[in-house]
Amino acid sequence: MNEEFRSGYVGLFGLPNVGKSTLLNQILGTKISIVTKKPQTTRRRVLGILNGPDHQVIFVDTPGLLDPRYLLQKAMMSEVQSVLNDVDLSLVVIDAERAASTGSPLPAPLRKALEQISTPVVVALNKIDLVRDKGELLPLIDTLQKDWSFEEIFPVSALTGDGTQELVRAIIDKLPYHPPFYPTDQLSDQNERFFVAEIIREKVFSYFHQEIPYSTEVVIVDYQEREQGKDFISAEILVERDSQRRIIIGEKGKAIRQIGQHARQEIELFLHRPVFLELHVKVREGWRNNPTSLRALGYRIH
Ligand SMILES: Nc1nc2c(ncn2[C@@H]2O[C@H](COP(=O)(O)OP(=O)(O)OP(=O)(O)O)[C@@H](O)[C@H]2O)c(=O)[nH]1
Numbered sequence: 001m002n003e004e005f006r007s008g009y010v011g012l013f014g015l016p017n018v019g020k021s022t023l024l025n026q027i028l029g030t031k032i033s034i035v036t037k038k039p040q041t042t043r044r045r046v047l048g049i050l051n052g053p054d055h056q057v058i059f060v061d062t063p064g065l066l067d068p069r070y071l072l073q074k075a076m077m078s079e080v081q082s083v084l085n086d087v088d089l090s091l092v093v094i095d096a097e098r099a100a101s102t103g104s105p106l107p108a109p110l111r112k113a114l115e116q117i118s119t120p121v122v123v124a125l126n127k128i129d130l131v132r133d134k135g136e137l138l139p140l141i142d143t144l145q146k147d148w149s150f151e152e153i154f155p156v157s158a159l160t161g162d163g164t165q166e167l168v169r170a171i172i173d174k175l176p177y178h179p180p181f182y183p184t185d186q187l188s189d190q191n192e193r194f195f196v197a198e199i200i201r202e203k204v205f206s207y208f209h210q211e212i213p214y215s216t217e218v219v220i221v222d223y224q225e226r227e228q229g230k231d232f233i234s235a236e237i238l239v240e241r242d243s244q245r246r247i248i249i250g251e252k253g254k255a256i257r258q259i260g261q262h263a264r265q266e267i268e269l270f271l272h273r274p275v276f277l278e279l280h281v282k283v284r285e286g287w288r289n290n291p292t293s294l295r296a297l298g299y300r301i302h
């Protein structure tokens with residue numbers, strides 16, 4: 001093994017909707033973490049591995065930082081917590097457009113997380129494609145530098161890829177010399193079931209509004225890989241109330257059919273093989289505030 005090889009864990013942290021998952025996908029050059037226009041899309045850690053001739057960077061995407069109002073949000077923050085002190089480097093993502101327009105680049109939940117981080121912190125000042133007056137960026141960088149002891153600040157656009165190569169190079173250079181932690185052709189440590197459930201959830205998030213996305217969870221109940229023919233996947237979309245179940249199914253099943261079709265297409269792209277996808281909608285009353293339900297869904301509840 002090359003003695004100059006660098007490898008380590010990099011945590012992605014930031015407020016909801018700032019573009020953490022988009023940035024991870026852009027860096028990896030492939031979609032691994034789901035992205036929607038709505039905040040609180042990511043609920044669990046998502047590991048994405050960047051492999052190169054002299055490096056293996058293990059990025060860990062996390063849910064957006066917030067003050068939890070119900071138990072699921074609390075579990076999401078526990079998920080962030082479990083990553084916070086288990087990485088070599090922290091990559092804090094800040095929405096440049098929002099920071100420029102509100103004049104507040106480090107809101108309370110972010111500041112609170114920063115106080116707990118013991119690793120060096122690199123900032124990705126994201127969404128610069130939305131900042132019309134690029135002259136606003138320098139004062140913003142200046143404010144950030146005065147406000148916190150960041151290692152380096154990189155203006156980027158996770159959407160267009162602008163500035164991301166410089167960011168990645170700087171990250172690699174800050175990692176310790178270490179042999180790779182994972183086989184160098186591996187992209188994640190999570191299994192296909194996880195990604196399939198996430199893709200379905202992304203479609204639900206994109207299609208529905210108000211409380212529905214936040215009241216929904218997706219569980220894979222059957223997953224059969226077949227040598228011949230399509231893989232068979234059966235998933236349940238859990239909701240909190242019967243009225244939500246009816247909305248997700250839609251008139252004559254139109255809505256659920258559309259979700260199924262779009263999810264299946266994307267699952268096939270992800271798995272590189274055809275699948276048969278079956279969706280059912282189930283009511284699990286108040287699941288997002290129920291510790292037993294959340295534990296059964298694999299969330300950490302203390
Ligand atoms: N214009 C623009 N939009 C972006 C950029 N990065 C992300 N977005 C958009 O911002 C929205 C949120 O992106 P996500 O990647 O889901 O954000 P996140 O930080 O992972 O959000 P949570 O998982 O909810 O915490 C999506 O609509 C993205 O397309 C960017 O650089 N420029």
Ligand SMILES: [Mg+2]
Nearest residue numbers: 020021041042
């Ligand atoms: Mg996300």
